[in-house]
Amino acid sequence: MFNSFKIGTAFGIPIRIHWTFVVMILVLMMRVPGSNTDFLLAVGVLLTCVLLHELGHSLVARRFGIRVIDITFWPLGGMARMSQIPESSKVEGLVAIAGPAVNFVLAAVGVVALILFGPQAGGTFDRYAQTFVFWNLGLGIFNLVPAFPMDGGRILRAFFARNHDWLRATEMAVSVGRLCAGMMFAASLAWMMSGGEGICLLPLIPLFIWVAGGRELLVVRLRHAQMHFGQPFGSHPGQPESQTGRQPNGSQPEFGQPPEVSHGQGSGFSDADIRTLEQFRGRMRPPD
Ligand SMILES: [Zn+2]
Known part of the structure; x- marks a missing residue:
């Protein structure tokens, strides 16, 4: 995509970042209190959840022969660009639900990790795992609006x-x-x-x-x-x-x-x- 740059490839799909996303992160880094390391770590985890959401859409789309051109991060989230989706309620429904489904699975993994390791691991692990669950539930529910x-x-x-x-x-x-x-x-x-x-x-x-x-x-x-x-x-x-x-x-x-x-x-x-x-x-x- 024009005005974006490639940061890697997942399942053969180029992953790109739009320049406006970089500007947003730099502005937020200057405004958000606390250490930049914590902030960048949080951004990295959030981006991974968004990327997995988009990969959910992309891999299901591929199963129906739809070509995935790339996945781009921009200030309002991630976007998987695809070739023409057929006018089929089954294909569109399955491709659309795959993204939020990934987030609900990730949230469930977070809950299981909290139950299994929370008591021994202590406060920091609890805080991060709860944030992970909260973000994924938020992403899944918000995208279903x-x-x-x-x-x-x-x-x-x-x-x-x-x-x-x-x-x-x-x-x-x-x-x-x-x-x-x-x-x-x-x-x-x-x-x-x-x-x-x-x-x-x-x-x-x-x-x-x-x-x-x-x-x-x-x-x-x-x-x-x-x-x-x-x-x-x-x-x-x-x-x-x-x-x-x-x-x-x-x-x-x-x-x-x-x-x-x-x-x-x-x-x-x-x-x-x-x-x-x-x-x-x-x-x-x-x-x-
Ligand atoms: Zn989605």
């Missing part, structure tokens, strides 16, 4: 898609997501105005949900509009390659990128394409 395109919102779209077409399911999930975003925005402003710790990133999360949800809805609308031209794009698993919008070299259009418009058999739109377009947009040719 039904605010599309967060994991909970994707699970909700998968649920809606059982009884509606993909576009309608996306519209419904984005509407619920924006309702959640509105409530989160109001709550974060109230928190900051009531003298809560000035976490200036807090209102950015609902803004991101609002913008990213709308962007993804636009991509789905474009893809479905394209279906009017006889080339269903990245639609159903199991379809022949030639009908899924994959590129001739086998690579798929990247997640979040609008598809290329069909140009009919040869170069330019066919008469049938133009007739279809005209139904939506009015006359597009000069009169004969």
Whole structure:
């Protein structure tokens, strides 16, 4: 990803850090009381939990033949970029739930460690293990908020898609997501105005949900509009390659990128394409 740099590879997936994340850590290091070593240790553990969450999504996605381009850390968390996810409620639901599931498993491991080793190990171990459990529970629960395109919102779209077409399911999930975003925005402003710790990133999360949800809805609308031209794009698993919008070299259009418009058999739109377009947009040719 542009403006990010690679820090390693996990399961063949490049792990990257966006420059804004580095700036955020440096600013927090200057503001947070206590030693920088403790702070960096805490950041390292939190990053590992987020990375495992993203690897959960990525490895399940791979099982369904989805290509994982990279995982990038940025100020609002981690993000696994993937090629087109098929319009299948089963695939989307399983990929989305895998991330929070990893955090709940990690939290359970922390609880078991506390029970087994807590009594002998003493205060410091207890404190770190409790923080580990708390963070993982927090990550798992927060990501399940039904605010599309967060994991909970994707699970909700998968649920809606059982009884509606993909576009309608996306519209419904984005509407619920924006309702959640509105409530989160109001709550974060109230928190900051009531003298809560000035976490200036807090209102950015609902803004991101609002913008990213709308962007993804636009991509789905474009893809479905394209279906009017006889080339269903990245639609159903199991379809022949030639009908899924994959590129001739086998690579798929990247997640979040609008598809290329069909140009009919040869170069330019066919008469049938133009007739279809005209139904939506009015006359597009000069009169004969
Ligand atoms: Zn996730």
